[in-house]
Amino acid sequence: MAIKPQTQLVVGDDGVAIITINNPPLNLLSFEVMISLKSSIEEALLCHEVKAIVVHGSRGKFSGGADVTVFGKSHMVKKQKEIGFLSIDLITDLLEASRKPLVAAIDGPAFGGGLEIALACHARIATPTSQLGLTELQYGIIPGFGGTQRLPRLVGLPKALEMILMSKRVNGKDAFGMSLVDDLAPADELITSASRWALDISHATKPWIASLYRTDRLQPLKEARLILNTARVGARKHNPNLIHPLVCIDVIEEGIVSGPRNGLWKEAAALNELRQSETCKSLIHIFFARRNTFKISGITDTGLQPRKVERVGVFGGGLIATATATAFILGNFHVILKEDNHNSLVAALAEIKANLQSHYMVKEKLEKASSLLKGVLDYDSFKHVDLVVEAVEGSIQLKQQIFGDLELYCPQHCIFVSSSPTVDLNLIGERTKSQFRIAGVHFCSPSPVLEIVNTEWTWHQVIVDLLHVAKKMKKTPILVSGVVVNRICAVYSQAAVCLLAKQGQGKHRMEQVMEKFGMGISPFRMMDVVAGMSKGSFKTMRVSTLSQNKQDAGNSTCKDSPNDFKVAKLSEEDIMEMILFPVVNEACCIMEEGRVMKASDIDVASVVAMGFPAYRGGLVYWAHTLGSKYICSRLETWSNQYGRFFNPCAYLRKNSSLGTSLMQVKSHL
Numbered sequence: 001m002a003i004k005p006q007t008q009l010v011v012g013d014d015g016v017a018i019i020t021i022n023n024p025p026l027n028l029l030s031f032e033v034m035i036s037l038k039s040s041i042e043e044a045l046l047c048h049e050v051k052a053i054v055v056h057g058s059r060g061k062f063s064g065g066a067d068v069t070v071f072g073k074s075h076m077v078k079k080q081k082e083i084g085f086l087s088i089d090l091i092t093d094l095l096e097a098s099r100k101p102l103v104a105a106i107d108g109p110a111f112g113g114g115l116e117i118a119l120a121c122h123a124r125i126a127t128p129t130s131q132l133g134l135t136e137l138q139y140g141i142i143p144g145f146g147g148t149q150r151l152p153r154l155v156g157l158p159k160a161l162e163m164i165l166m167s168k169r170v171n172g173k174d175a176f177g178m179s180l181v182d183d184l185a186p187a188d189e190l191i192t193s194a195s196r197w198a199l200d201i202s203h204a205t206k207p208w209i210a211s212l213y214r215t216d217r218l219q220p221l222k223e224a225r226l227i228l229n230t231a232r233v234g235a236r237k238h239n240p241n242l243i244h245p246l247v248c249i250d251v252i253e254e255g256i257v258s259g260p261r262n263g264l265w266k267e268a269a270a271l272n273e274l275r276q277s278e279t280c281k282s283l284i285h286i287f288f289a290r291r292n293t294f295k296i297s298g299i300t301d302t303g304l305q306p307r308k309v310e311r312v313g314v315f316g317g318g319l320i321a322t323a324t325a326t327a328f329i330l331g332n333f334h335v336i337l338k339e340d341n342h343n344s345l346v347a348a349l350a351e352i353k354a355n356l357q358s359h360y361m362v363k364e365k366l367e368k369a370s371s372l373l374k375g376v377l378d379y380d381s382f383k384h385v386d387l388v389v390e391a392v393e394g395s396i397q398l399k400q401q402i403f404g405d406l407e408l409y410c411p412q413h414c415i416f417v418s419s420s421p422t423v424d425l426n427l428i429g430e431r432t433k434s435q436f437r438i439a440g441v442h443f444c445s446p447s448p449v450l451e452i453v454n455t456e457w458t459w460h461q462v463i464v465d466l467l468h469v470a471k472k473m474k475k476t477p478i479l480v481s482g483v484v485v486n487r488i489c490a491v492y493s494q495a496a497v498c499l500l501a502k503q504g505q506g507k508h509r510m511e512q513v514m515e516k517f518g519m520g521i522s523p524f525r526m527m528d529v530v531a532g533m534s535k536g537s538f539k540t541m542r543v544s545t546l547s548q549n550k551q552d553a554g555n556s557t558c559k560d561s562p563n564d565f566k567v568a569k570l571s572e573e574d575i576m577e578m579i580l581f582p583v584v585n586e587a588c589c590i591m592e593e594g595r596v597m598k599a600s601d602i603d604v605a606s607v608v609a610m611g612f613p614a615y616r617g618g619l620v621y622w623a624h625t626l627g628s629k630y631i632c633s634r635l636e637t638w639s640n641q642y643g644r645f646f647n648p649c650a651y652l653r654k655n656s657s658l659g660t661s662l663m664q665v666k667s668h669l
């Protein structure tokens with residue numbers, strides 16, 4: 001079967017060859033695309049009519065960069081020679097050294113390898129809204145198509161380091177401001193402008209610049225070394241467990257000290273090694289896991305399209321209600337907040353305005369945000385809402401009454417949602433005929449996780465709508481049944497509290513150990529967060545029986561166990577495992593109960609809500625790399641020594657004895 005060419009070459013009457021990268025939707029750079037690009041450039045170079053070349057991406061997208069699914073497993077860059085081929089033979093010796101000028105016409109994304117192709121062209125023209133960035137470090141690798149050498153030479157060392165080390169994305173307008181691109185053009189004039197620029201280079205009316213050999217924007221060696229050393233200190237401080245930022249700085253330095261070609265070789269070798277690292281695999285796992293929270297098998301793949309949700313009713317004026325209203329306003333939804341009496345309504349509206357003010361908006365933005373809010377005492381305005389969030393404290397009877405009222409006053413299409421983690425959603429709608437449009441949402445503040453709670457009745461359309469709402473609010477949605485995020489966060493704290501047998505250095509040491517492991521939030525700080533999430537009390541959380549047992553068992557262990565242990569005597573590894581393995585165990589209970597669709601959803605939740613290091617792939621992925629046998633045996637030992645808190649659940653035991661993967665979940669959703 002013939003392979004479809006993934007770049008197209010068209011030669012215009014003006015003598016400019018337009019090469020289009022065509023690998024929709026994002027024009028990712030697979031090995032085949034690179035080979036096709038090479039042959040298109042070679043063809044253009046051989047063609048006598050061609051005076052200059054413009055490279056761009058089809059459908060307004062330059063290129064999303066290399067296809068990261070191939071790292072670590074593909075034939076693509078299996079051997080160092082092959083990386084050298086891509087970076088040196090193709091990008092440098094063919095593209096940049098071409099005897100006809102090449103100009104990149106950038107619209108949409110130009111990330112990673114995509115931007116690196118553009119950097120090797122002799123000029124770059126971009127649309128103001130295009131997005132540019134060398135984002136490789138977010139996958140545990142470094143720019144591998146010459147970006148470590150060319151970006152510093154184009155924008156200077158400090159800006160290049162900032163962009164590369166932080167995987168920072170800039171728009172075309174800002175890229176122009178920092179001389180990363182040579183000119184701006186609107187999308188519909190992009191190719192014409194780039195063609196004109198390319199011809200101007202060929203006529204020597206614009207400079208012909210090979211960025212690899214520029215030196216005018218590089219700092220003198222002594223100053224450069226100082227900047228690089230400062231960057232090293234910062235990288236060690238921010239991510240002491242990661243080596244790839246340091247490798248990247250070394251590679252940049254090599255180019256400055258020994259010349260860019262040596263830099264390119266060092267870059268190629270480093271990429272080859274880093275792409276096979278656990279860090280790279282874990283970060284790529286999280287990259288896709290985050291995207292997959294929006295994909296729910298049997299729901300989002302059925303052709304259902306999200307309906308418009310623009311007006312949101314919030315029922316209640318307490319802490320959760322005002323926080324919910326604020327979150328919706330920040331997501332640009334119209335919010336109608338209903339309270340029972342005038343004074344409570346005034347207080348709630350003032351609280352929301354204060355919340356908005358705390359987001360440090362400029363005056364106009366604050367005024368616009370405030371204009372999205374309306375307070376009411378009756379249901380009149382609810383006849384126009386698309387979604388209502390019930391956020392009142394009260395008995396199940398009160399909530400049943402509210403949902404009954406909502407059914408009377410709201411339009412047929414309106415979705416009814418409860419934000420209470422403690423309430424049975426099936427009971428709430430028991431007296432209505434609207435069970436199909438009832439769901440739950442838990443804002444796991446301060447994290448951006450939004451739990452969407454399914455019931456056995458909830459329509460798939462409602463889930464699709466709520467996922468879209470989450471996207472608009474820039475939240476990370478996790479479809480659950482019951483409570484998930486709060487449970488894993490709570491056990492993280494409980495485990496540390498259990499380990500805190502004695503006051504004093506124990507707590508501090510545990511915090512240090514967890515920080516060293518890479519946790520973004522200390523287990524003790526997490527206690528406040530969990531209290532906030534479950535609004536004040538651990539006890540009001542609806543947790544699994546097992547988890548409740550653990551809480552009891554854990555408490556008794558802390559207080560009463562004759563086998564009480566001293567934190568100071570434990571090794572750092574013991575402390576880390578004794579805090580995190582119970583959390584893994586809780587995740588296993590959650591999976592056993594079928595409360596999530598995918599193990600990777602817990603990975604995302606752990607990274608986003610618990611501060612679990614993304615470079616370890618998230619909680620379950622990390623556990624999977626350690627192996628359930630090891631985790632289970634450790635928990636069993638501690639369970640015998642210290643009590644039931646550490647008792648491994650049936651799911652973990654089963655995985656341990658069968659040697660099956662922790663990543664497989666049988667969901668009941």
Ligand SMILES: C/C=C/C(=O)SCCNC(=O)CCNC(=O)[C@H](O)C(C)(C)COP(=O)(O)OP(=O)(O)OC[C@H]1O[C@@H](n2cnc3c(N)ncnc32)[C@H](O)[C@@H]1OP(=O)(O)O
Pocket residue numbers: 025026028064065066067068069109111112113114135136139142143144145288291
């Ligand atoms: C040596 C060189 C190294 C490199 O080049 S490393 C890679 C550097 N590239 C990046 O960091 C870009 C990462 N991607 C993104 O940030 C976003 O995407 C975009 C902003 C480019 C586009 O966003 P949106 O239009 O919302 O599309 P979407 O839903 O994110 O992506 C569409 C499909 O493309 C997959 N995808 C995106 N980027 C990559 C990639 N770099 N490698 C492999 N797949 C990728 C997604 O997962 C998804 O897939 P599905 O449709 O199945 O959900």
